[in-house]
Amino acid sequence: MNILHILKNSLPYISGSTIRSKNILENQKKFANVYAYTGYNFKSDKKYERIDGIEYFRANPKLSIFLRTYNLFIQKIRKILYKFLYININSILSFLEIPISIITRKEIKKLVKGLNIDVIHQHSECQIGSISLRVARKLSIPYIYEVRAFLEDGIIVGSGKWRLGGKRLIRYVYNNIRIPETKILEKADVITTLCGPMKGEIVSRGISKDKIYIVPNGVDIVNINEKVPFNPVLPIIGYIGTIEKHEGISILIKVISLLTFAIPKIKLYLIGNAEDSYLRELKSLTKKLKCEENIVFVGRISYDKVKEYYRFIDIVVIPRLNRRVCRLVTPIKPLEAMAYKTLVIASDLPALRYVIDPYVTGVLFHPEFVTELMNKLTYYINHPIEKLAIECRARRYVEENFSWDKNIFKYKEIYEKLIYSK
Missing domain, CATH: 3.40.50.2000 (Glycogen Phosphorylase B;)
Structure with missing residues (x-):
């Protein structure tokens, strides 16, 4: 089977999310051909990288610089209008996102066809997620959306940067992130997430629990290097x-x-x-x-x-x-x-x-x-x-x-169920 993972971030950058992606991709090689694609928000001057045996396809570097700048411009307009006029104009501004959608959709579609992809596995990003979902539906390919975090929470935690207060901030976040992501969750064939509390949050949005699977964070079990002896005087x-x-x-x-x-x-x-x-x-x-x-x-x-x-x-x-x-x-x-x-x-x-x-x-x-x-x-x-x-x-x-050696096969069961039930 051929799996395309669509990521917001990846190696060589290090974070909890990129390490999870690394472990998933490397361990899935035991039962599938796996590929990764990062969208225009990922900063890279390369169109293709091979890291630890995994092929990473990058959005066109020159176009990505333009798209990042263009997207920041759109978001700036949204925030200014919402801050001063207290209006949300998603439907009015949606036409401005057409260039982003067309370019990204074209790149994903080319990869899916060229690599003979069986499943698109999108990881937490609603803007690219809505585009990859359309590609999956157009080509009749199973679509998985993995929830690793709730994007609206990250914005609310860092709300000082937005300078929107209380209820106004929450309403802005709901309109621009929570609602669009919930629509993707409703349409996805399968949802994967990290733990029980996260599954409960997804179910609270009206999503059927039957299509939500928990694949927890894991580790590659390592041979422990000999630890320096513990000294309670020098902890x-x-x-x-x-x-x-x-x-x-x-x-x-x-x-x-x-x-x-x-x-x-x-x-x-x-x-x-x-x-x-x-x-x-x-x-x-x-x-x-x-x-x-x-x-x-x-x-x-x-x-x-x-x-x-x-x-x-x-x-x-x-x-x-x-x-x-x-x-x-x-x-x-x-x-x-x-x-x-x-x-x-x-x-x-x-x-x-x-x-x-x-x-x-x-x-x-x-x-x-x-x-x-x-x-x-x-x-x-x-x-x-x-x-x-x-x-x-x-x-x-x-x-x-929590060993990836064992937990990775949860994905295999999900993929096979989707592929063979088409």
Whole structure:
């Protein structure tokens, strides 16, 4: 079978989403020919790349620059008119999107025909999703839409950038993102998503639960490099992932500053990309709390270097805030840490409970409770045997439930059902 995955982002850029795509594509090679296409929003100067044995087809680089600029212009008009006149003109402006639709549709259609594609598998992006859906229907090809996040939540979390307040922001997001994506979900042959809370949200939109399948985040089970022996006098805490406000990094920094009184040599490694303004804010906080020597801002690293950091990180903390996006979307971070036999302490939110069994495979704390997080970190730093017991159970749990070796065949069953029922 031949599968075309349509992605918003991909390697060589690193994020939780691109790592999931990498793992899906590479593991699906066990039973299918897999190809990837990235649309005009993906910045690349190449039309074609082969990465780790997977063929990535890029939107025409020269046209993509024009389309990105053109799309920003359309969105700017929408936001200005909505902000000052409080009107939504989607139907009026839709004709302006015709060039984007025609060019993208032509590229996808050419790939589908040229590669003899059996299934189009679109991953979370409603603008390209509506175009790829039309191609699938035109060519009578099964269509899967994978929900990895709810795009409207990302905008609401970062609402400072939009300068629309409260109800107006929510109405804008619903009209321009939630409603169009829901229409795609209604028309898709199958929907895949990451966890129970996300499936529940999709069902709440009136989508039949019978066509929604959960394929959770997973990891490639690795041979663990020998870890640096744990030293409770020199504990190393880590956060690995995109550094954004809703991830609660400021709370973690406050906890580390308090722990320095009892454990002066404690270190926190913050590994991942952050916007410059937020990075300045976090560095200013460390200076204010006088814990600059205890905090290491590593920045973005390549994926193949992650395992080197897990060799010496003793505890991974995921201090997500109690926001809708954090309650619904399960990150890949805890699973990777558990696979590397590293204790995970995370906010007690539904999406994290989906992968963490409290005190069995990890530890949870009430979101945004600084004292509770500090106490739990202190406890497991001072009780290494209990820490090790959880780490060993977590590793087995990931092997049994979140290994791509096993979970990838959920896709095979879905694809075969769609192809042979045509």
